[in-house]
Every structure is written in structure tokens, then in C-alpha cells.
Amino acid sequence: MKRFLLAAGFFAVLLLLWDAAFRAKIWSPVLLPSPWQVAEYLKHAATDGTLAEATLITMRRLLIGYFIGLIVGLPLGLLTARWKLFRDTIGTMALGLQTLPSVCWVPLALLWFGQTEAAMLFVVVMGTLWSVVIATETGVRNVPPIYRRAALTMGSKRLHMWFKVILPAALPFIVSGMKQGWAFAWRSLMAAEIFVTILTGFGLGQLLHYGRELSAMDQVIAIMLVIVVIGLLADKIFFSPIEKFLHHRWGTSQA
Amino acid sequence: MHRGSRDRSSAAEELKVIAPSKLAIEDVSKSFQSASGTVLALDRVSLNVAEGEFICLVGASGCGKTTLLNIIAGLEKPDSGTVLADGKPVTGPGRERLVMFQEPALFPWLNVFGNVLFGLKLKPNLTNKDRRDVAKYYLELVGLSRFERANIHELSGGMKQRVSLARALAPNPRLLLMDEPFAALDALTREQLYGDIQEIWKARRKTIVFVTHNVREAACLGDRVLLFSPHPGRVQEEFTVELPRPRDINSVDLAAHATRITKALKRAGQTEAVARK
Numbered sequence: 001m002k003r004f005l006l007a008a009g010f011f012a013v014l015l016l017l018w019d020a021a022f023r024a025k026i027w028s029p030v031l032l033p034s035p036w037q038v039a040e041y042l043k044h045a046a047t048d049g050t051l052a053e054a055t056l057i058t059m060r061r062l063l064i065g066y067f068i069g070l071i072v073g074l075p076l077g078l079l080t081a082r083w084k085l086f087r088d089t090i091g092t093m094a095l096g097l098q099t100l101p102s103v104c105w106v107p108l109a110l111l112w113f114g115q116t117e118a119a120m121l122f123v124v125v126m127g128t129l130w131s132v133v134i135a136t137e138t139g140v141r142n143v144p145p146i147y148r149r150a151a152l153t154m155g156s157k158r159l160h161m162w163f164k165v166i167l168p169a170a171l172p173f174i175v176s177g178m179k180q181g182w183a184f185a186w187r188s189l190m191a192a193e194i195f196v197t198i199l200t201g202f203g204l205g206q207l208l209h210y211g212r213e214l215s216a217m218d219q220v221i222a223i224m225l226v227i228v229v230i231g232l233l234a235d236k237i238f239f240s241p242i243e244k245f246l247h248h249r250w251g252t253s254q255a
Numbered sequence: 256m257h258r259g260s261r262d263r264s265s266a267a268e269e270l271k272v273i274a275p276s277k278l279a280i281e282d283v284s285k286s287f288q289s290a291s292g293t294v295l296a297l298d299r300v301s302l303n304v305a306e307g308e309f310i311c312l313v314g315a316s317g318c319g320k321t322t323l324l325n326i327i328a329g330l331e332k333p334d335s336g337t338v339l340a341d342g343k344p345v346t347g348p349g350r351e352r353l354v355m356f357q358e359p360a361l362f363p364w365l366n367v368f369g370n371v372l373f374g375l376k377l378k379p380n381l382t383n384k385d386r387r388d389v390a391k392y393y394l395e396l397v398g399l400s401r402f403e404r405a406n407i408h409e410l411s412g413g414m415k416q417r418v419s420l421a422r423a424l425a426p427n428p429r430l431l432l433m434d435e436p437f438a439a440l441d442a443l444t445r446e447q448l449y450g451d452i453q454e455i456w457k458a459r460r461k462t463i464v465f466v467t468h469n470v471r472e473a474a475c476l477g478d479r480v481l482l483f484s485p486h487p488g489r490v491q492e493e494f495t496v497e498l499p500r501p502r503d504i505n506s507v508d509l510a511a512h513a514t515r516i517t518k519a520l521k522r523a524g525q526t527e528a529v530a531r532k
Contacts, residue, residue, distance in 0.1 A: 144360075146360040149330055149354075149356075150354070150360035151373075152330065152348040153328055153329075153330065153349075153352065153353050154353065154373060154374035154377055154422075154426060155349065155350040155374065155426075156377060160377070164373075165362070168362070168364040169362070169363075169364065249363060249364060249408075250363045250364075250408065251363070251407075251408025251409065
């Protein structure tokens, strides 16, 4: 409770400072709207359905792309960890492409797929995939050999060994790779939505883009806030519990 | 309402099966490539272990005793020679021959109960209830029933090795291979475990091959103590320890045996030093 109050106080102070800056009229109100104008926009967008629709469209693109990235990335990571041939080829490629900022996929996706959902999906998949491949490979290669040996003597082999020993042992690495993949996918999708206007649906990125076109700063800031909140929620609802569980089981948490 | 008697009796039957292995090791050799050339870790080692016998392999580090244990376990292959467990050649690891390692190789993603259950789940012809009953029995045997739901990192070193022991015993192997399992524990915990392991050995009648560099430990636990000499690894001498059980590690009779073995161990070190010159 005390922690909650402190955090709430912090954000209240932040709002007050923002409001004070608006009242002091240092910047033009076009460039810095008041918190209440932003709240007004949010209320409006929430009631007429724009916000819900945009969020839904964005989340759908994100989740589909993310899960494709996971489903392709995990096995690829296992293959690269298991066979040298895959490590030298796909592993090296993954390492290289992972260093490529995922925004850089946008121009290519546009030329290949045009102004379509496929372009969006492609960018998200590319954002997710390589982090997951690398995290899975690192995780598997860091499994202490003693686990394998112990499992071998108890009669574990092949698929059982992979699913009941190696994958669980690599889980902490894999989860941190999934988290990184999520962050990259989120960033690349926003970039893609801002750059690419497609008629099959307006996502949050597009709302942001039109806010700029119309010089509607309240809209820009409001959408940015929504994007931040979604990121926070994903972390708190999805990743935090998994990480907490892992820390608890492995005994790796400090607090 | 129909559950019960049959399920229960099959878990009980599973626990009733007591069939220690006999082991025949013939002319086993194994060498490794190292930076300084080829090292002969085992040089035509032969030995026989009777059903239900507790033997200890003692020697300085690097004398090949752990290598021999791994070969018996099927985790490594000998360059030449054969290992026969109950007359059948060992070609790979199997649950008839379980290993308890020096470091507790417990799985951190499972709790205590999950770890003990791991090997049992790989054993066919048991219902899940039988498996749980059997796991419970062994956790009780090592005195850790209360810690069933504990995470591995919450246990002390001694408790971890008890769980390892329960995990190794649970699939009811005929042969238990122990690779310096108590080396990393404090003296007090170790003494407790000496008592426990002798009791469990009596109750479950396993054939046990126990590797250690602690002579007293070997004299306390083994029916026979085999002294290994290094470079190349060979069985140098064999001692029979005929003391009543359970044996106390601090008893005077045991000290006499230990002294005898220690002397031989020192001789082995000297001959090696001479050989090196």
C-alpha cells in the first residue's frame, strides 16, 4: 500500500509539473497542450470507439506476428544449438540480423508487400524472430551437462530429453529472449504503422501519424500514453508473473 | 470407490522388488587426449562385484576411479574390455544403474517431489498414483517428507544430497553408483549420511559402487575397498573390511583398517613418484 501511494504521488507530481509548465505559457499551447486537453481527447476517443478499434487492430497485428516469431524462432534456436551446421548458417544469420534495428525492415517490407497487412506482419515477425532464436540457442548451450547426464541415467532420451530437461533448463534464457522479442516487435510495429498507411485498419501508430499531420498535439501525446500503458501492462500481466515464478523456483531473486 | 486395493498393491509390489545386480568388469582400458599427450586413465582393470555388495573405489584424484564409474553407468565407452551387468554387456546408460553425482544434479525447474518423480515417470507399467506413492516412500526413507514441495535452492547441501539419493533410489535400480556424493558436505552432515546410507543399503539391498578419496569413508561403508593407483589407473590392492554394521566412522577398529589402507595409498604415491623420475 505504501509503495502504491508513493508511486501514485510521483505521477501526481509529474502531472502537476506538466500543468504548471502549460500555465506558465513558456511554449505555445499548440506544442504543449494541458493534461486536461489530453484527457479530453482520450475521453472523446474512448467514447466514439476510435481508441478501442485502433488498439485492437494494433494488438492483433502484434500478437499474430509475435506468435509466428515464437513458433518459428524456438525450433530454429533448438536446431542451431544442436547442430553445428545450423549454428554456422542460421545462427550466424540470426546474430547478424538481430543487430539490425527492426525499423530497417520497413522499407523492404513496403517494397515487397506494398501497403498491406502482410508488410506489417513481416516487420513484426522479423522484430521477434532473431532475438528468440539467439536466446533459445544461448539457453540450450548453457544447460549444465550434469543435468543431461543425470537424465540419461534415468532413461531420458531424444524428445523426452528435449522437452523435459533441456527446454525447462533453458527456460530463464528463453523467457528473457521472449521479452526482448516482444519489445522489438512492439517498436517495429509502431514504426511500420507510422510509415505505412494502409486501408485495412488504422492502428495506434496511424493515429499518432495523423495527430502530427493535423498538428493535434493532444492526440499525439494521448496516443503515446496509450502505447506506454500497453507496454507496461504487457510486462505486468504477462512477463512479470513468469519471471517471478522462475526467480522463485531457481532461487535467483534478490527481493 | 473402486480405486484402492489394486493400485495400492502395485505400488507395494514395486517396492517389494529387491534385486541387486552383479557386475563383471573385464580388462577395461580407457585413455584420454590431453595437452601433454595421451593419458591412460584405466589400464586393463578387472573386477567383480557380487550381488548386494558394497564396494568402495579409493585413490588420489586423477586415478581413473570416476572414469570407471562413468563406464559402468554407460555414460562413457571403454576403449577396450567389457562391462557385464547381470551377464549383459553395458552399451549405454539405463535405469538399472543409477548414478548419484558429487554435485547434486537436481533439476531446479522441479520441486523436491518432482525431482524424485522424474525417473519414476520414465518407468513403464506403473500408474501415476503408484509413482507418487513410491516417490513418497523414498522421500520418507531419506527423512525429507516435510520438504516435498520445497524448491531445490531452499535446501541445504546435505538435504540436496538426500534428495539426490531418493531420486536415484526411486526407480529401484539394481546398481547404485555413487561418485564422491558426500565430498562437498560438512563433517557432521556427512556422519549422519554414513548412518543413513548403511541403513538404506540394508533395507533396499542394492549393489553399490562408491567412489571416494576419503579412506575412512571407504572403510566405514565398503565390504571391500579397492585401492586405485594413478598413471596408469589400475587396481593396486584390495582390502576386505569385516566389521559389524552399522559402522561408526569414529570407531577404533575402523581407524585400524583406515590406517592400513592409507599406508598402501602412500606407497602407491611413492611408486608413482619413482616411476616419474
